Amino acid sequence: MALRFLALLLICQLIGETLVLWIGLPVPGPVVGMLLLFIGLVLRGAVPEGLGTTTDTLLAHLSLLFVPAGVGVMLHLAMLGDHWLAIALALVLSTLLTLAITGWVMTALIRWQDRRHHPED
């Protein structure tokens, strides 16, 4: 992974964090950084080869990066307290519903748009 592309990612994040603090945007700095890099790629019209390699390496292990925060759940297990059953059921059922309904709506809308653009099919 090329050092200058790692620096590029950090610079985008830094500008993102700064903008969020200054303007008070309702999104995290790294997400703004993602948008900035995205705009840069659109303007440039291509992904520099070294950048692609760097981001692919980083994203191949994206799951790992959530582990330290995940272990932090141990701090809050007691806080679930008397309501643990309500919280557990709400988390499980709501996640199932959100997944299924978002998936269905998106599938239906993709079909609708395909039909609109190719009415002869």
Place this chain on the structure above:
Amino acid sequence: MPADRSLDALWVYLATRPLLHLTLTLVVYLLADALFQRSGRRALLNPVLVSMLVLIGVLLITDTDYQTYFDGAQFIHFLLGPATVALAVPLYRQLDRIRRLWLPILIAMVIGALVSATSALVIAASLGATRETLMSLAPKSVTTPVAMGIAEQLGGLPSLTAALVVLTGVLGAVIGPALLTAVGVRDDRARGLALGVSAHGIGTARALQTSALAGAFAALAMGLMALISSVLLPAVVRWLFPV
């Protein structure tokens, strides 16, 4: 090195240095990932879930507090920022497919954001959760820093929200792919979007393992979810629970 060369002194020395818990996190994750691959990618052996359980177990057994652990693990945690920025690349690679579907994406996102918050609030409220718990629960599908901000604004506990966000992400990554197949959602664009909406970054990590197309739609959904939820959740809460 400590002067006292007993095993106990060595342990005390290592346990207070970042190296031990950084290495431990990496090794546990590699083993969990090997187990996941070896098992034919069984959903329940999700590497994030297994690593979390093993590491929490180790910390409890060795009587180590989370702060000591995080002093080492923070070097891994830190990479979440640049990795989030890096998601611009898969997003850009799928730009044509995303641009063609901007209206379906927007509609599905708003519906997904509303379903996520409303269903969690209604279910937990009907089971007797307190207002503070409900407000901590509402932004559970939003990426952590934004979710904590929303919870604070609504009158919830940001630190409880942080834990609920992680649990939701792991849950979505574990049951998401199988559930989407079971309910007939086969299109990678719809699967990725659903994973990003319901399970933020952890769902996005799972979607990236499936295909670049699903990963790009999940990354887009995670970013948009932060924006849409910041705007919509306060209104949803006022509508469901007028003070």
